[in-house]
Amino acid sequence: MGFDAHDVLTMKVAISPARYPDEHPRDFYREALRRLRAMPGIESAAVAASLPMIGSPAGATSFHELGAPERPAHDRPSTVVRMVGPGYFRTLRIPVVRGREFTDADNANPMAGFVVNEAFARRYLSGRDPLATSISVWTQAENPHLPIIGVVGDVSEGSVRAAPQPTVFYSHGRVPWTAMTLVVRGRQPESFVKPITAALHALDPTLVVSNVRTIESALAESLARERISALISTTFGVGALLLAALGLYGLLAYLVAERTKDIGIRIALGARLARITGSVVAGGLALVAIGAAIGIAGSLLLLRALRTLLFGVTPYDGPTYAIVIVLLGAIAALASYLPARRAARIEPLTALRHE
16 A cells, blocks of 8 residues: 555645635645644644545656657656645655655745655666656646655555556645645544644635545545455355365265275285275375366466456465465365275275175
């Protein structure tokens, strides 16, 4: 996921564009955050246009690296853009791996630089120092080249399954939107709802507060479909495994029972019980080994299509294959041993008369 969702309250705050023209939205949010950060129990607070995994970023936007050749519009590199305020990364505990995050001084400076994530640095700045690079992101009428001041950890966009996308973070002071998402970190975040709402309305009685919830509950809502899909997939998977186990047991038990006459002849010739059962079990395990080899080879070829449906594992997850093979091997051994043991205890003459 890439961030810490525990003890974080989030809400959408919208102020009137007519009441706060030009740069005044930035001033409102700066004063609102100053008051909230001073409240007892609140560790940190910040604003952002949206939040990862539960909010949509600004979408794919072209950018240009200072000193790089100009490209046609259709061939320009693109990046996800997010608008955030000072303290955003600290509040969500997204690690700053290089440089620094935005400060209040950056928020007051329209020419503040950019923060990028590690995915951006890996894809577009591999082998170079991101902090020695300036970029221009084409989102406004004027898009000067500004330095990259920090590199932060990756966070998935839209889903826990989605790979982190190259992302550029704008300072809220550069584009002061009137509707923002407020994030507040503190113990028992639900207890801050009324004091925070009261503090905001004391600043502006006309503002609108909505979608008040903890990030954990928001994530639970966004992941509900993921959980249902996982439950259905698990149910079908366990059912398929049980059917395979029952089928394997029945088949091997039948094959061993068909060898009762052969087992009787070997006993009549003086074969030892342990040798007979060991031979039968080995034969059953050999069949399972052949089937497992064919199944693994087929899955390696066909399961690539499932990569987008998995989280935390891959289609080539070794432990999963090992568990299934060990389970089916144990069932095969049991299905071979019990009928062989039963047949070996039958009197030779009875076994010879077995049809």
